[in-house]
Amino acid sequence: MKIYIEFLSWASLKTGRSWMWLEVPGGIKVRDLLLKELPNALGQDVAKVIIDSILNGTLVVLVNGYAIPSLDYDLNDGDKIYLQPLAAGG
Amino acid sequence: MSSTGSSKFYGYKGKILRLDLTNKKAVKMEPSPELVRNFISARGFGAKILWDEMKPGTDPLSPESKVVISWSPLTGTTAQSFHRVFVVFKSPLTGGYFRSVGGGFFAAEMKFAGYDGIIIEGRAEKPTYVWIHDDEVEFRDATHVWGMTIDGTTEFLRDETDKEARLLGIGPAGERLVRFACLVTDDYRTPGRGGGGAVWGAKNLKAIIVKASSREVELFNPDAFDKLVEEQTNVYMKSPLFESFNKFGTGGVTYNFYTLGHNPTYNFKQIELENIEVFKTEVQEKYIVKHTGCYGCKISCGKKWKLTKGPYAGYVWDFPEYETQWSFGSTCGVTNLEAILVANNICDRYGVDTISAGAAIAFAMELYEKGIITEKETDGLKLRWGDGDVVIELVRKIALREGIGNILAEGTKRAAEIIGRGAEKYAMHAKALELPAYDPRAAKAHGLSYATSNIGGSHMIGWNHYEILGVPKKVDPFTTEGKGELAKRVQDFIAGYESAGFCAFGGLVTVGYYNDEDKMFELISGLLYAATGIEEFKNPKYLWLVGERIYNLERAFNAREGFTRKDDWVPERIQKVPVPRPPAKGQIFELDKLLDDYYKARGWDIKTGIPTRRKLEEIGLKQVADELEKLGKLPS
Numbered sequence: 001m002k003i004y005i006e007f008l009s010w011a012s013l014k015t016g017r018s019w020m021w022l023e024v025p026g027g028i029k030v031r032d033l034l035l036k037e038l039p040n041a042l043g044q045d046v047a048k049v050i051i052d053s054i055l056n057g058t059l060v061v062l063v064n065g066y067a068i069p070s071l072d073y074d075l076n077d078g079d080k081i082y083l084q085p086l087a088a089g090g
Numbered sequence: 091m092s093s094t095g096s097s098k099f100y101g102y103k104g105k106i107l108r109l110d111l112t113n114k115k116a117v118k119m120e121p122s123p124e125l126v127r128n129f130i131s132a133r134g135f136g137a138k139i140l141w142d143e144m145k146p147g148t149d150p151l152s153p154e155s156k157v158v159i160s161w162s163p164l165t166g167t168t169a170q171s172f173h174r175v176f177v178v179f180k181s182p183l184t185g186g187y188f189r190s191v192g193g194g195f196f197a198a199e200m201k202f203a204g205y206d207g208i209i210i211e212g213r214a215e216k217p218t219y220v221w222i223h224d225d226e227v228e229f230r231d232a233t234h235v236w237g238m239t240i241d242g243t244t245e246f247l248r249d250e251t252d253k254e255a256r257l258l259g260i261g262p263a264g265e266r267l268v269r270f271a272c273l274v275t276d277d278y279r280t281p282g283r284g285g286g287g288a289v290w291g292a293k294n295l296k297a298i299i300v301k302a303s304s305r306e307v308e309l310f311n312p313d314a315f316d317k318l319v320e321e322q323t324n325v326y327m328k329s330p331l332f333e334s335f336n337k338f339g340t341g342g343v344t345y346n347f348y349t350l351g352h353n354p355t356y357n358f359k360q361i362e363l364e365n366i367e368v369f370k371t372e373v374q375e376k377y378i379v380k381h382t383g384c385y386g387c388k389i390s391c392g393k394k395w396k397l398t399k400g401p402y403a404g405y406v407w408d409f410p411e412y413e414t415q416w417s418f419g420s421t422c423g424v425t426n427l428e429a430i431l432v433a434n435n436i437c438d439r440y441g442v443d444t445i446s447a448g449a450a451i452a453f454a455m456e457l458y459e460k461g462i463i464t465e466k467e468t469d470g471l472k473l474r475w476g477d478g479d480v481v482i483e484l485v486r487k488i489a490l491r492e493g494i495g496n497i498l499a500e501g502t503k504r505a506a507e508i509i510g511r512g513a514e515k516y517a518m519h520a521k522a523l524e525l526p527a528y529d530p531r532a533a534k535a536h537g538l539s540y541a542t543s544n545i546g547g548s549h550m551i552g553w554n555h556y557e558i559l560g561v562p563k564k565v566d567p568f569t570t571e572g573k574g575e576l577a578k579r580v581q582d583f584i585a586g587y588e589s590a591g592f593c594a595f596g597g598l599v600t601v602g603y604y605n606d607e608d609k610m611f612e613l614i615s616g617l618l619y620a621a622t623g624i625e626e627f628k629n630p631k632y633l634w635l636v637g638e639r640i641y642n643l644e645r646a647f648n649a650r651e652g653f654t655r656k657d658d659w660v661p662e663r664i665q666k667v668p669v670p671r672p673p674a675k676g677q678i679f680e681l682d683k684l685l686d687d688y689y690k691a692r693g694w695d696i697k698t699g700i701p702t703r704r705k706l707e708e709i710g711l712k713q714v715a716d717e718l719e720k721l722g723k724l725p726s
C-alpha cells in the first residue's frame with residue numbers, strides 16, 4: 001500500500017524535502033514504518049534525526065490530521081502522515 | 091476586602107498609581123495586603139480592582155469607566171517572560187469584563203519607575219498624555235499628536251520627554267472609538283483585543299510614557315531566586331517548543347494548524363484553501379530579517395519581515411502572527427503574505443486589533459458573496475474572497491471609520507444588526523468578540539472556552555494544550571466527553587499563571603518541557619516566593635486556587651452586568667453546519683451538552699451559568715456572593 005508523508009516546518013529542512021509517497025507492506029503500524037521503512041527512503045542518518053525527534057516528543061505524528069495516541073497505530077492505504085514539530089501559536 | 095491599604099512586600103514596589111484625567115490628579119496608593127495575597131498581581135489585580143471600583147451598568151466609553159493596568163512582582167527581575175502588561179476594563183465591544191495582554195518593555199519600565207499598576211479614570215478635557223518619570227507624574231497636552239499613528243506619536247513624545255522612554259498609547263482608530271481599537275507599545279506589541287484603545291480614546295488619553303532612573307527590584311531571597319531563574323532558562327533551552335517559537339514565532343504553525351482542522355477558512359465555511367502551502371515555514375523563512383522579543387525573554391518570538399518584491403516591496407515590519415496570518419489570510423481566502431503583512435502594519439500603526447478587523451472583513455466578504463451587500467454599500471469595492479488589496483483598503487477604512495469601514499468598526503455583531511437582511515447568520519463572534527483562528531468544531535474543549543469565556547471569543551483565555559498540542563496528555567479533540575472539566579482546568583491554569591504576569595507562550599514552552607502543569611506551577615510559585623517572601627505563594631496549589639478565584643470573579647463581574655447562560659454561545663454555523671474538510675469533516679459543536687458539562691465541572695448553576703454561593707465561598711469570594719445576592723443575581 002501507499003502512504004503519504006509530509007515533513008513540516010524544520011523537519012523539511014532536515015530531510016531536504018516537504019513530502020513523499022512510500023510503498024509499504026499492507027497493515028503496517030506507524031512504528032514499523034518509521035523504524036524499518038523510513039531509513040530506506042531517507043538514509044540512516046537523516047531518518048535517525050527524525051525518529052529521535054519523534055521519540056523525544058519534538059516531532060508529533062499526525063495521521064490524517066489526528067494526533068495518534070501511540071506509535072502502534074495501524075495504517076491504511078492512502079493515509080496521510082504529517083510529521084509536525086511541536087509548535088504552538090497564539 | 092478592599093484593593094488598597096497598607097502593605098510592603100519584596101518584589102512589589104508597593105504603589106499603584108491612580109490617574110484621574112478629569113481633575114489631572116495623580117495619587118499613589120499602596121495595594122492592600124489582601125489584594126496582594128488573594129490575587130497576586132497582573133490579571134488578578136485587574137479583576138479585583140475592576141470588580142471593586144466599576145459600578146454595574148457603566149458605559150465603557152463614559153468618564154465613569156475605569157482601566158486597570160498591571161504587571162507582576164517578577165516584572166523587571168531576571169525571571170523570563172514575566173514582563174507583560176495586563177490591561178483590564180469593561181469592553182465597548184462585548185459590554186463585559188475584558189483582559190488584554192501585551193508584551194514589550196512598558197511594564198518593566200513602569201515597575202522600575204516604582205509602580206505595581208495604574209488605575210485610569212475620568213475623562214480629560216482635551217487630548218492628553220501622561221509623562222511618568224519615577225515619582226513625578228505630569229498630565230500634558232497631546233493635541234499636537236492627536237491624529238498621529240503610534241510610530242509618529244512615539245517619536246514626538248520621546249523627543250519631548252526622554253529618548254529611551256517607553257510608551258503605551260492609541261492610534262487614530264482609538265481616537266475614533268473603533269470598538270476593537272487596541273493599545274500599542276514598542277510600535278507593534280499590542281494588548282490587542284476588546285477595544286481598550288476606544289476606552290482610552292473616549293477618555294482623551296493618547297498615551298502614557300515612562301522613564302525610570304533606576305533598574306532595581308528588591309527581592310526576598312536573591313540566591314534562591316537566581317537558582318530558579320537558571321532552572322527556568324534551562325527549561326526554555328531544552329523545551330521541544332523553544333525552537334519553533336524562536337525560529338518562526340507563532341506564524342510557524344499556520345500550515346500545521348490547517349492540517350489539524352484549525353486556521354478556519356472563508357469565514358468558518360471551512361472549504362479547502364487553495365495555495366495553503368504559502369503559509370509553510372519554508373516560505374515564511376525567506377521574509378525573516380530579524381528576531382525581536384520582549385523585555386527579559388530568551389524566546390524572542392517576534393520576527394521582522396522584509397518585502398523585496400511586488401507592489402509592497404520596501405516594507406520592513408513586525409511579521410503577522412498566526413492569528414493575523416489567518417485573519418487577513420485564510421478567513422478572507424487570501425494567500426498573499428505580502429498583503430497580509432501590509433494589513434498588519436496598518437493595524438499596528440493605527441491601533442486596530444488584527445483578529446477582529448480580519449474577521450469583520452471576512453464577514454463583509456461573505457455578505458457580498460451572498461448579495462446581502464452590494465457595491466452601493468461598499469463604496470464601490472468588490473469584496474471578493476482572496477483579494478489582498480481589498481483587505482488592505484478595508485483595514486484602512488475601518489481604522490478611519492470611512493464608508494463601509496464605519497459600520498465594520500462597530501464589530502461584526504453590531505454591524506450585522508445595522509445591515510439586517512439576515513446578516514446576523516454570518517457574524518462569527520461569541521459575546522460580540524470576533525472568533526479567532528481555531529474552529530470550535532475541531533477541538534471541543536477549546537471551543538467550549540470560546541463559548542464560555544468571560545471576554546467572549548478568545549483563544550488565549552483557554553488555549554487548550556491537551557487538545558491542540560497533546561501536552562501533557564493527548565486528548566481526542568473531536569469528542570465531547572470530559573470536555574467541561576478540561577476547559578475549566580485550562581482556563582484556571584492560565585488565570586493562575588497570568589496572576590503572576592507570565593506570558594502564554596512562555597507557558598507553552600514550559601509546560602511542553604515538563605509535560606506537567608503542576609511542575610510548571612512549582613517553578614512559578616518558587617519564583618514568586620523567592621521574590622516576595624509571601625508564605626502563601628510557596629505552595630504551587632495556591633496558583634490553581636487563585637486562578638479559579640480570578641476566573642469566578644470575572645464571571646461574577648459579567649453576571650452583575652446581566653450576562654447569563656444565554657450569552658455562552660457560538661454562531662449557528664458552528665453549532666449546526668458540519669465541517670466539510672478533513673480531519674474534522676462532519677463535526678459540529680454540541681453547545682448545550684458541552685455547557686451542561688462545563689457548568690457542572692465549575693460548580694455553577696446549570697440554568698443560569700452563574701457561580702453559586704457555595705462555589706464562591708469555597709474559593710474565598712464570600713463578599714462577591716453577598717453582592718450578587720443583594721442584586722438578585724445569585725442563583726437560588
Ligand code: SF4
Nearest residue numbers: 383384387391593595
Ligand atoms: S514569548 Fe514572545 S511574546 Fe512572550 S514574552 Fe517572550 S518574546 Fe514576548
